Amino acid sequence: MFQVIAGIQPGLATAERSAAAMVFEAAVMYRYVTAARAGIRRDRRSGRHKRGAGVVADFDSQVAAERFGSALAAPGREVAVVPVTGGIRHRHLIHRVTVDPAALSPVLDDLTAVWRAGVRRLVDPAPLGPTEPRWLRRQEYAVSAWRGVLLAGRPVRNPSALLIRTPDLELSMVLVRAGRLLGAPAVTDRDGGGQFVRLEAGDTVARLLRAIVERLPAGWEQRTRRHAIGQG
Known part of the structure; x- marks a missing residue:
């Protein structure tokens, strides 16, 4: 298991809570990119997407790749970010x-376990006071959910809302719940044959989400305008 989430207890120090939320952010990013590639052929024996070694x-x-990689780092584990040319018709x-091929299976298992634990934490209906450690942790996980999706995905903005394509129903549920916890109500929507999570209130929500993401990828502003609903 990732070192930063070992031994989580209710009384964690702030830095430790933040480290745990960072790993959940990585799990959200992984969930997003793997769900988006759901059309790739799966290995029948393992049930996982075929991929290169490691x-x-x-x-x-x-920026997203480096942030994701930093969350995977652990003693004795080398993580690399390698630029490659992808695509068939459009390069x-x-x-x-x-990671090292021998470490791949444990890393994927850990990401899955972190995702499941984070989802349970976010959807917990128990009312909590704003000074309770569990409430603070839940808020951090809500921030991590939106930050991870915005870094890994392609946000779409219009004058009245911000939309994020969500290729996974459970991820949509998590974003709606996280938005509610952060005071930014979100709803699921379908348009152009795709599923989205929509945050209403235009510029107010856009400013809130920009504050959530510590570093946006270069060209994020132009990219959100270029990718219209239903396009690439």
Whole structure:
């Protein structure tokens, strides 16, 4: 298991809580990019997507890949971000995160376990006071959910809303719940044959989400305008 989430207890120090939330952010990013590639043929024996030796995930953004890779780092584990050319009809640069092939299966298992634990934490209906450690941790996980999706995905903005394509129903549920916890109500929507999570209120929500993401990929502003609903 990733070192930063070992031995989580209710009384964690702030730095430790933040480290745990960072790993959940990585799990969200992994969930997003693997769900988006759901059309790739799966290995019938393992049920996992076929991939190169040691390849964990591919990202369009170098910032996203490096942030994801930093969350995987652990003593004795080498993580690399390698630029490669991808695509068949339309060639483009992607940023590939790799580990030693022997470490790949444990890394993927850990990402799955972290995702499941984070989802349970976010959807927990128990009312919590704003000074309770569990409430603080849940808020951090809500921030991590949106930050991870915005870094890994392609946000679409219009004058009245911000939308993020969500190729996975459970991920949509997590984003709606996280938005509610952060005071930014979100709803699921379908348009142009795709599923989205929509955050209403235009510029107010856009400013909130920009504050959530510590570093946005270069060209994020232009990219959100270029990718219209239902396009690439």
